[in-house]
Amino acid sequence: MSFLESFRAVRWLRTLNLVLQAVLVLSFFGGLNYVAKNHAWRFDLTKHRKFSLSPESLSYVRNLQRPVHVIVTLSPDNDNPEVKGLIDEYVYATEERTSGRVTRETLDVYQNRRRAEELGVDQAGIIMLISGDKRRIVTIDDLYTMKDKKRDTFKGEQVLTAAILDVSMLKRERIYFVTGHGELRIDNADPQIGLSTLRDQLRLRNFEVEGLDFTSNRxxxxxxSLLVIVAPQSAFSRLEQENLRQYLSTNAGRLIMLLTPGKTTSALGLDDLLLDWGVLVHNDVILDSGPENITENLELLIRALAPTHPITKALVDSGSQPLRLGMARTVMPDPGRSLSGGLNTITLAATSPTAWGERGGFRPGEVPRYNPGIDTRPIGGMEPPDRLGVMVASERLAVRDNLPFSVRGGKLVVIGSGDLLTNGRLDNASLLLALNAVNWTVDRDNQLSIPPRPIERFQLSLSAADFTRLRYAVLLGLPGAAMLLGLLVYWTRRA
Incomplete structure (x- = not known):
């Protein structure tokens, strides 16, 4: 008998066959993994493509000039899967780039205190974006729109794409706080008259914040990018008034102005500027006879906010606490303003219907009351009805060179309170209002047209009988099915 016909040769052939099969299987899976790693195809089969970036975001992040590091401090009470998935998409979209990549880091601020202190982060539920020496903070709540105090849609892609572009750009918006007329200062840490907390919050969001002495700068x-005037006490000179008017109109400048009661706008030299922009500021002090609208510290509570304007929409949607104002004055759109010229003036915040603007004053110990013909009351036909405005935004849109679209002009925000943004009064509501006002005036976060995505919620409702049937199906049904299958195989092989 030859060797090839022996049982020993058959055993060697079977062994070789098994080895070759194993090699083929390993080669197949190895090649499959190589192709998947280097030539991956991804298909988003979800209804609203929630695991895909929009073409607009992809075009931006794939052309970043500088790398962006994203640090996520998610709250342990809420995993926020939409946020994690979205950040992973930014990382995946830029992983093949040598420069301009997006990287991520998850930070537990309670366990990794050294890293948290190094970054200046002390709370969970925020996203910090860092690129070079520029950084910006976005809260988790900024990524959602609220409805009935519940998360309704997810706008995270729009917010994060704008934030990534903001920190990766070489230019930073510069905000000047005007001084020289008794204004509140950003280098003052006093709780009552200082603005240092607001300054720090703006710098965290990648703004350059400086003071501007108008008396020495002509x-x-x-x-x-923006001028801020907080509670001026003395008049602006003629030259300063003209510079402000030219800055707003000719240079399409941006200005936020907080005016405390006690000084008329004519005494401050701001009458002409305000009339140019359709804003009327009364020389009064707002009082309210409704006890639910006044705190124990005699602070005025403001709950009536414009529901659709970018400055106040987030406060309305989130159902946050009302704004707390100290002494405030009436600010409203000028009833006699020209409706032509592309000027759009809107009341952003207003009092309750029981408030009025006190003009005549009252003696100590005397109960204040409304005096017809003297004090300020709402004007009929103006929005919001039966309320006094305390905050107005004015924007000018102009058509230039016969273009078929409007070119954005200057923006002005006037608030009838001088201490809204002081260190001691700056809370979540007032800070959100201030940041929204700054973002709106400098056109930050408004350049992207990425629609929000709805949040899908699924709820499984089972009765007690349904739970009982499910329990028996799991405990008896599945093992019983396996046993029947085994018996079937047994009888088949026996037959």
């Missing part, structure tokens, strides 16, 4: 700096 011109507004060309790099000014």
């Amino acid at each position: 011109k507004i700096p060309s790099d000014a």
Whole structure:
């Protein structure tokens, strides 16, 4: 008998066959993993494509000039899967780039205190974006729109794409706080008259914040993205008034102004500027006879906010606490303003219907009351009805060179309270209002047209009988099915 016909040769052939099969299986899976790693195809089969970036976001992040590091401090009470998935998409979209990549880091601020202190982060539920020496903070709540105090839609892609572009750009918006007329200052840490907390919050969001002494600077700096005037006490000179008017109109400048009661706008030299922008500021002090609208510290509570304007929409949607104002004055759109010229003026915040603007004053110990013909009352036909405004936004849209679209002009926000943003009064509501006002005036976060995605909720409702049937199906049904299958195989092989 030859070797090839022996049982020993058959055993070697079977062994070789098994080895070759194993090699083929390993080669197949190895090649499959190589192809999947280097030539991956991804298909998003979800209804609203929640695991895919929009073409607009992809076009931006794939052309970033600088790398962006995203640090997520998610709350242990809420995993926020939409947020994690979205950030993973930014990382995946830029992983093949040598520069301009997006990387991520998850930070537990309670366990990794050293890293948290290094970054200046002390709370969970925020996203910090860092690119070079520029950084910006986005809260988890900023990524959602609220309805009936519940998360309704997810707008995280729009917010995070804008934030990534903001920190990766070389230019930073510069905000100047005007001084020289007794204004509140950003270098003052006093709780009552200081603005240092607001300054720090703006710097965390990648703004450059500086003071601007108008008395020694005859011109507004060309790099000014926004001017802020907080509670001026003395008049602006003729030259300063003209510089402000030219800055707003000719240069399409941006200005936020907080005016405390006690000084008329004519005494401050701001009458002409305010009338140019359709804003009327009364020389009064707002009082309210409704006890639910006044705190124990005689602070005025403001709950009536414009529901659709970008400055106040987030406060309305989130159902946050009301704004707390100290002494406040009436600010409203000028009834006699020109409706032509592309000027859009809107009341952003207003009092309750029981408030009025006290003009005549009252003696100590005397109960204040409304005096017809003297004090300020709401004007009929103006929005919001039966309420006094305390905050107004004015924007000018102009058509230039016969273009078929409007070119955005200057923006002005006037608040009838001087201490809304002080260190001691800056809470969640007032800070959110201030940041929204700044973002709106400098056109930050408004350049992207990425629609929000609805949040899908699924609820499984089972009765007690349903739970009982499910329990028996799991405990008896599945093992019984396996046993029947085994018996079937047994009888088949026996037959």
